[in-house]
Amino acid sequence: MSTYVIRRIIYMLLTLLGASMLIFFLYALTPGDYVDNNMNMTEQRKAELREIYGLNKPLVERYTAWLGNVLEGDFGYSLQHQKPIMTLFNHYIWNSFLLAAVSTFLTWFIAVVAGVLCAYKSQSIFDKSVTIFIFAAMSIPSFFIGLFFIKLFAVDAGILPPGGMITTGSNAEGWDYVLEVAEHMVLPVLIVTLLGTGSLTRYFRSHMLEAMKQDYVRTARAKGLKERVVLYRHALRNAMLPAITLIGFELPTLFGGSIVIEKIFNWPGIGQLYMQSFTMRDYPLLMGFTMLLAILTVIGTFISDLLYRLADPRVRL
């Protein structure tokens, strides 16, 4: 086990090194750089600025300099924001995390319950109406339903705030603050959950159906176990196994932010920051953010591998 862990960690570091190279060169090769954003600058001034920012150096030199700093824990300053990358992340990432964590939890919870019930009552009216509903929900674009809900609940009915994380100018503290943020979260969480639940429900439903056909379920029924026990302890547990892989993939999305939802609801998350930095070619910020996602992805898969072992004794590491 411990040799496995050590080996995996070495692989992870190599993967990250490869990823960082790939990401760096991809960004560097995208046409246009940070200085090009300003069309009205003379060529001479552009050259001066490239010198100041080090953008005129050969790619390999830029990469090694960047890597060297990162190994020392220094992700550098954002060109556009003039702030350390880590400070910027700290400002935005937790807002994204809050939104993602709550909606991911709700999505999974609803999907598991609905998936199991649909599988158990497969082909029933309930199953069919859930299927129709989730397909309908999945196929509506988020920006459309987002704007529609804002119109419905915030503008016309006036019962929910139209966007943002707090009421503008609010000085709420303590519980008032928590309530205020919760109120502002209702619509975005609702929409992320609505759109995300569909595919997961289908996923659990099909795995559950599969599991229920297995011999061990028949055996459990034959032993005279209660249907609920058969369903949840024997069938669901096995059906959940492949979902562990999915959990690993959820980790980066928890921190990655959602560009569309954040934009519609004016949520101060990191998705917007990333989008902006891409249009501006703010390399330090782009590299920092993409590397963060790469690290989380690698860690996520590692964790799900370990979880597999815990959940399924048949898996030997």
Added chain:
Amino acid sequence: MKKQVLSLFIVLLASSLFTACTSNESKPSTSSAPSTATNSNAGTANSTAQTNTSAAVSTKVTDLGTGVIQASDPSKLPDSAKQRNDTFIAGLTEPSGAFTPHFHQSGYDGNVASVLFAPLVTVDEKGKIVPYLAEKWEISKDQLTYTFHLNKDLKFSDGSPLTAEDVAFTLTILHDKNYDGGTDIFSSHIKGGLAYKEGKASSVAGIKVIDPQTIQIETDQVNATALLTLGGQVLSKAYYGKDYKFGSLEYIRELHAKPVGAGPYKLDKHLPGQELRFTANEHFFKGKPKIERFIYKTTEGDAFQFIETGEQDYAAFSATQDNLDKLQKLGFLNLKLNTSSAYGYISINHKKPYFKDKKLRQALIYGLDRKTIVEGVSQGSAQVANIPTSPTSWSYTEEGINPYHYDPEKAKTLLDEAGWKEGSDGVREKDGQKLVIRYLSSKSKGSDALIAIAKENYTAIGIQFEPEQFADFNALLAKVDGGDYDLASFSTPMLLDPHSGVSGFTTEEAKGYSNPKVDQLIKEGISTLDIEKRKEVYKKLYQELNEDPPYIFYSYSKLLYSYNSRIKGLDPNPYRGIATSLPLTSIE
């Protein structure tokens, strides 16, 4: 619902426009975005009569003057806004958080800085220079030496005095070799500036502090834009200069988030991605602003929902008929139509030998139905441009300017004269070369419309039109730099001085376009500070550029400034946005 989606896009466009204020380094958007035109009676719209008519509520964007349309029913104001009696909330696209003027990298930070800092001089709604921190200035006979006299008892928001030393420090630090901001101090040619940059001198020789209220700046070359550059926002030497050593400016980054300036407000709190809170600056030289708290609510997306629910007091929208109807229906908003100081254009690749012949360029303008495209897409939120200055500017003229109304027959004649004869497949050719025009633009609704109509227009006169659109602005720029194109759509940033609108047409800058008369007139335009003389020069220049076009001038876009009617005294202008009138506003 379709309308809803549509308005999202419009508002996105509008907010990107609106926020490009004050900073001349803000990223230019491509022209096709805010395209559109009102009809030709735009001439009346720019007659600049500042009438505050409240009676005649016009419902057509095209008929709107520049006056304020008063709110029809202020009682419809949502309760949330009524209760907020000490706070004014305006919208702004997310700034980057570097609030030191001259040092910020995003135009939106410039908007924030304009509330916190004060310049020596500013511009009025016509773009004319007026005093601010400087009560007056003198310019020597040879127009090379500027003397600014500051108001007495100026103070920064921390209570420390603002003197000529601070002005001298600000101008000096801009000459540093590692300065990477957007203020081009070298355009004003201060004596000894280059020597300082190269490290050959320990101070800039041309900057002399006469006494705490007076500063004299000597320049090497007459430049009409220098007054605005020299009279920019002032940094405190005691605060921003205490760690300054030549060549090292890193320390200033630590101060970006904690600004100290002489503007009407001071920064209270910055909640990244949400809002910026300001409180009135009791040391402001015109007296403490009446509204105690000011907030920039930062939005990336739609501001309409916040205006509608009263959570936000001020926003600018693209001046489309749809937006006008929606905003007027709310009843509690004052509206004011404003034409942007920028212009949209289609640049011509003068490196291509066939564009040497101005007849071909003229034919491209005559052969394109700009009015239909611009009006069709923008529903009145833009008008056709024919010269490189905005109708709001003092330099604008229509005298002797050919409007190039759509005239395919005329275009055909010009093409014939230029030697492009129709080939067997209907495409014109000359010396065996087909007349194929490659057009580049960013991807937007405006450019979709342009491409659809231009394709039809140009095919009709025997030109093969090959468009290409880019989702990413930098990718478009890279393609243009590559030189493999004929036409490309862009828009200028805000233009404070008419010189900025024409500076790209000189032989050195224009990459292939060369007209000695234009060179001469551009030079003359900045070689005098007399505005009447400059008007004459620019008139001649615009006539020449109209006859020998370096670009296809395309559109001036228009914005609807909308603000809650309980805010009194607000007068947004196309050059400075709300910054100038902000300290004079009050809440009813």
